[in-house]
Amino acid sequence: MDCPTLKWGIIGTGQISTAFVTDLVLPRDDKNANHVVQAIGSSSKEKADEFVKKVAPESTATTYGAYDSVYADPAVDIVYIGTPHAFHKEACLAAIAQGKHVLCEKPFTLNRREAVEVFDAARKKGVFVMEALWTRFMPLCQELQKAVHEDKVIGEVNRVFCDFGLHMDLETLPRSSRLKNVALGGGSLLDIGIYSLTWGLLLLDNGIGETAATPQVFSAQSISQKIDIASSMILHYPQTGRQGILTSSMQIKTDPVFARIEGSKGVITIEGPATSVPKKFTVIPRGEDAEKKEYDFSRPGYGFYWEADAVAHDIAAKKTESSRMPWAETLRVMELMDGVRERGGARFPQDDSI
Ligand SMILES: NC(=O)c1ccc[n+]([C@@H]2O[C@H](COP(=O)([O-])OP(=O)(O)OC[C@H]3O[C@@H](n4cnc5c(N)ncnc54)[C@H](OP(=O)(O)O)[C@@H]3O)[C@@H](O)[C@H]2O)c1
Incomplete structure (x- = not known):
C-alpha cells in the first residue's frame, strides 16, 4: 500500500507521548502514511482532554480516564505505550489480549524474561509488536x-x-x-x-x-x-x-x-x-x-514519524515484526542489559518475581 492509514491509541500523557503525538500530526511533504490520533488513555479523563487540546487540537480523538478503554476501543488499530518502563509488560499484554498491534517505548520491558512473555502473547494473537527504538529508523x-x-x-x-x-x-x-x-x-x-x-x-x-x-x-x-x-x-x-x-x-x-x-x-x-x-x-x-x-x-519535528511510518507499512504488509527492530534484537539488547545489571548491581524488585 502506498500510503496506509493507522489509527493510534495512546497510553499515558507524559513527556514521550507528547513528543510522539506531536510528530504524528506534524504536516510533512514526504509523508508516506496517514496517522490518526484515535484515542487517548490516561489516569484521568481531564488529563487526556488537556493532552488533546495541547498536542493534537485538530484531532477528534476519544479520551478515556482508563487505559483499558483504549485497548477495548474497536476503532483503535495500534496501541502506543508511553508509560514508565515498569508498566510496559502489563500494558503490552493487555493490548495484545484485545487483539491490538503494539508500539511500546524503550526499554521494551525491565528484563528479558518480561519481553519473552510479551512476544509469546503476540505470537499467539498474531499481532504486530515492536520496541520503539526510534533512532534506528532515522x-x-x-x-x-x-x-x-x-x-x-x-x-x-x-x-x-x-x-x-x-x-x-x-x-x-x-x-x-x-x-x-x-x-x-x-x-x-x-x-x-x-x-x-x-x-x-x-x-x-x-x-x-x-x-x-x-x-x-x-x-x-x-x-x-x-x-x-x-x-x-x-x-x-x-x-x-x-x-x-x-x-x-x-x-x-x-x-x-x-x-x-x-x-x-x-x-x-x-x-x-x-x-x-x-x-x-x-x-x-x-x-x-x-x-x-x-x-x-x-x-x-523530533523524528518519531519515521518509526511510525515504518510500523504502518509493516502492518499493511501483514507483518508481525519489524526487520529494523525485530523481536530477536529486542531480546538480545535486553539480555545484554540484564548481564550488565547482574554484574553491576542495579536490580529491580521485578527481577526476582516469578
Ligand atoms: N524514545 C525516546 O526518546 C524516549 C524519551 C523519553 C522517554 N522514553 C520512554 O518513555 C517512557 C515514559 O517516559 P516519560 O519520560 O514520558 O515519562 P513521564 O513523563 O513520567 O510520563 C509517563 C506517563 O505514564 C503515566 N503513568 C502511569 N503510571 C505512572 C506512574 N506510576 N508514575 C509516572 N507516570 C505514570 C502517566 O500518564 P497518565 O497520567 O496520563 O496516565 C505519565 O504522564 C519510558 O519508558 C521512557 O524510557 C522514551
Whole structure:
C-alpha cells in the first residue's frame, strides 16, 4: 500500500507521548502514511482532554480516564505505550489480549524474561509488536550504517565510543520520579545507556537479532540509592578484535559530539542534541590533506514519524515484526542489559518475581 492509514491509541500523557503525538500530526511533504490520533488513555479523563487540546487540537480523538478503554476501543488499530518502563509488560499484554498491534517505548520491558512473555502473547494473537527504538529508523542511522559497513568509508572499524549523559539532578526529583524510583525501573542504563549500546551494536557489526555476532561484555555500574547513576560497557568482538566503549550517566550532559567511530582509514563523529537524536555525522579521512565531509540530516519535528511510518507499512504488509527492530534484537539488547545489571548491581524488585 502506498500510503496506509493507522489509527493510534495512546497510553499515558507524559513527556514521550507528547513528543510522539506531536510528530504524528506534524504536516510533512514526504509523508508516506496517514496517522490518526484515535484515542487517548490516561489516569484521568481531564488529563487526556488537556493532552488533546495541547498536542493534537485538530484531532477528534476519544479520551478515556482508563487505559483499558483504549485497548477495548474497536476503532483503535495500534496501541502506543508511553508509560514508565515498569508498566510496559502489563500494558503490552493487555493490548495484545484485545487483539491490538503494539508500539511500546524503550526499554521494551525491565528484563528479558518480561519481553519473552510479551512476544509469546503476540505470537499467539498474531499481532504486530515492536520496541520503539526510534533512532534506528532515522535516515541518518541507516545512511551511517551503509557508509560504515557497505561503503567502508573509514576502512575496517576498530573502535566505537559512545556516551549518553544527562544532568538529572536526582536530589531534587521527587521519589515518585520514574528516573530514580527503582520500582519504576529507574537508573541510567535502561533509560539512556540503551542508546549508547544500540549505536555500538549497529556500528561494530552489521548483523541484527539472530544474525548478529556475539560480543564479550565487560561492564561496571555506579549505584546510588539502588539505581545506576552511571554504567559503562566494553563490547569486545573476538573474531574481529573490534571494541565498543559505551557509557551512560545521570550526572553530566554529554557534549553535542556524542560518538566516534575509528577505522583503519579515518574517523566518523556523530552529533546531535542527544545521543538518541543524531542530526549530523562527519567523515574525517586519515591524512593531512584529506577533506572532512559532513552529512546533515536536520529537519523539522523530533523524528518519531519515521518509526511510525515504518510500523504502518509493516502492518499493511501483514507483518508481525519489524526487520529494523525485530523481536530477536529486542531480546538480545535486553539480555545484554540484564548481564550488565547482574554484574553491576542495579536490580529491580521485578527481577526476582516469578
Ligand atoms: N524514545 C525516546 O526518546 C524516549 C524519551 C523519553 C522517554 N522514553 C520512554 O518513555 C517512557 C515514559 O517516559 P516519560 O519520560 O514520558 O515519562 P513521564 O513523563 O513520567 O510520563 C509517563 C506517563 O505514564 C503515566 N503513568 C502511569 N503510571 C505512572 C506512574 N506510576 N508514575 C509516572 N507516570 C505514570 C502517566 O500518564 P497518565 O497520567 O496520563 O496516565 C505519565 O504522564 C519510558 O519508558 C521512557 O524510557 C522514551
